[in-house]
Amino acid sequence: MSLERKDDHDHKAWMKERDLTPVESIYLSVLVWFDKRLRIVDYLELLEDLYYKVNMQMPKSHTEQYNLDNKFWYWYPLYALGSFSTIAYIVAAISGALLGFYYAPAAAAADGTPSVAYQQISLIMTDLNMGFFLRSLHRWSAQVMVAAVFLHMLRVYFTGAYKEPRELNWIIGIVLISLTMVFGYTGYLLPWDQLAFWAGQIGVEMSLSIPLIGEWVAQLLFGGFTLTQATLQRMYLLHVFLLPFVVTTLIAVHIGIVWMQGIAEPH
Amino acid sequence: MTEDTDTTDAEEPTEDVAADGGPAGEASGTPSELRSDGGEETATDGAGPGIVPPDDETPAWSERKQRSQGLSRLTYEYFERARREDQDLRQESSYVERDVLGFPAWPHEMIRNLAITSFFVGMIILLSATLPPHIGPPANSGSTPAIILPDWYLYWSFGLLKLAPLNPELSLLGGQKLMADRTFGVLANLVVVGAVAIVPFLNKGAARRPVEQPFWAGVGFGGVVFAFTISAYSVNNLIPMEPTLQFDLAFLLPVLAACIAYSVLKSMREGYMFDLNRRYYRLRPPK
Numbered sequence: 001m002s003l004e005r006k007d008d009h010d011h012k013a014w015m016k017e018r019d020l021t022p023v024e025s026i027y028l029s030v031l032v033w034f035d036k037r038l039r040i041v042d043y044l045e046l047l048e049d050l051y052y053k054v055n056m057q058m059p060k061s062h063t064e065q066y067n068l069d070n071k072f073w074y075w076y077p078l079y080a081l082g083s084f085s086t087i088a089y090i091v092a093a094i095s096g097a098l099l100g101f102y103y104a105p106a107a108a109a110a111d112g113t114p115s116v117a118y119q120q121i122s123l124i125m126t127d128l129n130m131g132f133f134l135r136s137l138h139r140w141s142a143q144v145m146v147a148a149v150f151l152h153m154l155r156v157y158f159t160g161a162y163k164e165p166r167e168l169n170w171i172i173g174i175v176l177i178s179l180t181m182v183f184g185y186t187g188y189l190l191p192w193d194q195l196a197f198w199a200g201q202i203g204v205e206m207s208l209s210i211p212l213i214g215e216w217v218a219q220l221l222f223g224g225f226t227l228t229q230a231t232l233q234r235m236y237l238l239h240v241f242l243l244p245f246v247v248t249t250l251i252a253v254h255i256g257i258v259w260m261q262g263i264a265e266p267h
Numbered sequence: 268m269t270e271d272t273d274t275t276d277a278e279e280p281t282e283d284v285a286a287d288g289g290p291a292g293e294a295s296g297t298p299s300e301l302r303s304d305g306g307e308e309t310a311t312d313g314a315g316p317g318i319v320p321p322d323d324e325t326p327a328w329s330e331r332k333q334r335s336q337g338l339s340r341l342t343y344e345y346f347e348r349a350r351r352e353d354q355d356l357r358q359e360s361s362y363v364e365r366d367v368l369g370f371p372a373w374p375h376e377m378i379r380n381l382a383i384t385s386f387f388v389g390m391i392i393l394l395s396a397t398l399p400p401h402i403g404p405p406a407n408s409g410s411t412p413a414i415i416l417p418d419w420y421l422y423w424s425f426g427l428l429k430l431a432p433l434n435p436e437l438s439l440l441g442g443q444k445l446m447a448d449r450t451f452g453v454l455a456n457l458v459v460v461g462a463v464a465i466v467p468f469l470n471k472g473a474a475r476r477p478v479e480q481p482f483w484a485g486v487g488f489g490g491v492v493f494a495f496t497i498s499a500y501s502v503n504n505l506i507p508m509e510p511t512l513q514f515d516l517a518f519l520l521p522v523l524a525a526c527i528a529y530s531v532l533k534s535m536r537e538g539y540m541f542d543l544n545r546r547y548y549r550l551r552p553p554k
């Protein structure tokens with residue numbers, strides 16, 4: 001008697017008798033391999049269950065429901081602005097990660113000589129293949145994201161989509177737009193050129209002018225009352241570590257809430 | 268879980284088990300499937316039915332409710348009420364369509380959004396290929412540049428920092444200002460953001476379209492114009508115009524714009540609402 005079990009669970013024999021195409025059989029064997037170790041099927045089942053609980057049936061689209069004959073197609077780009085912010089954010093994240101391979105937030109002198117940070121940006125722009133384009137892509141996707149977020153907010157305002165069940169999402173949106181601008185501001189300082197330096201100066205002065213806790217805020221965010229190496233390092237950490245975590249989480253929550261509540265009707 | 272979560276169960280007084288915290292399932296399950304120490308052998312090597320159905324052990328909805336006290340009890344009771352309310356609403360509704368507050372984000376909306384946005388991602392790539400940014404001279408604390416600017420999206424905030432002329436001088440303090448001009452500017456930023464944040468708590472109701480609420484549309488339009496004028500004011504050293512005049516315009520233009528938007532929408536309102544009623548409210552009469 002063979003020790004190998006031959007029963008309903010003999011997936012290999014089952015696959016053999018099915019006469020599968022190579023793609024199908026590779027897919028199935030990978031799935032089975034993982035499923036044996038991780039019980040993927042259980043989780044897929046859970047997901048499927050969730051899906052059908054959420055959408056009992058394929059919902060009618062807005063145009064179907066109101067028999068609009070696609071009359072308002074020109075509104076749809078406005079309703080895509082939130083998704084567009086998300087996609088622009090993803091593009092910025094990817095290009096930013098690539099830029100991060102070459103950038104170093106180091107030696108922020110402010111005496112008119114190029115610092116390491118400045119030199120690295122120059123290197124990216126002049127010596128690196130596609131580097132100029134990469135920096136350009138990062139810059140433009142960031143700018144476009146901010147613009148899209150502004151416009152998204154306007155569309156939410158003018159379509160009254162912030163009303164009753166959606167106040168929370170509006171508040172999260174305010175936090176998101178603020179953080180998006182902080183993202184832009186911290187990134188603006190990283191090249192450590194004249195514009196960056198003097199924009200940083202404004203930032204320090206703004207923090208210092210907060211009553212009572214101003215000096216503490218300036219110390220915390222800018223590492224002192226004048227712009228130094230500490231400033232650049234803090235901006236870098238905010239830009240590539242802290243903000244990405246917070247903003248990504250908030251976007252996920254924001255879209256999760258939209259998912260649960262649905263898009264405010266009507267279009 | 269399937270039958271346990273049914274709210275009507277919780278109402279039945281027959282299930283008065285387990286108030287003492289004893290094993291919850293004993294009242295309901297048949298003896299043979301209750302315990303694994305009975306006739307059936309439990310195997311853990313995957314050969315037999317080794318998995319015990321969870322509903323033996325899991326306390327039912329009503330039992331959990333009975334056991335809990337304090338805040339968790341309140342939560343259970345509220346859930347029950349909310350579910351009953353939903354059910355009542357659904358039953359008394361005479362509409363053919365369910366009275367939806369929103370359209371599902373998936374699939375129609377998201378798929379359409381992805382299609383539209385992928386086009387705009389192409390535009391980003393085109394832009395960055397054609398208009399790459401440049402880098403200025405290295406930082407130099409010794410030479411202040413003539414033009415100090417943040418990115419364009421912060422101009423509005425930068426403009427609000429220059430509101431010194433509005434900072435009130437208190438005669439009580441002998442004509443002195445209560446706070447430094449720059450503190451006033453930072454405060455103005457907070458006020459603007461705060462004002463936007465509380466909009467949902469000021470404007471309530473079911474209206475969605477600008478024509479339905481000309482006032483709020485006017486406020487919004489004025490706000491947009493103010494964002495532009497205050498941004499323009501922040502770069503007033505680049506604009507060949509008297510700064511005081513520009514300062515006045517920064518506040519007058521938004522008000523003007525708001526009034527115009529208001530009156531235009533107000534006069535459009537009747538005809539538009541007629542159309543609207545015909546198209547939408549036949550399907551979903553307003554409450």
Ligand code: HEM
Nearest residue numbers: 079082083085086153161169170173174176177258263264
């Ligand atoms: C990083 C920035 C943001 C991202 C990625 C984002 C993303 C999204 C997405 C994908 C949606 C789905 C509907 C649509 O695309 O229009 C949405 C809806 C919404 N967003 Fe945002 N959003 C952002 C910022 C904001 C801001 C600044 C506000 C307002 C202050 C806001 C308020 C809302 C509200 C109230 C909804 C629900 C609208 C509806 O149900 O029709 N969001 N957001």
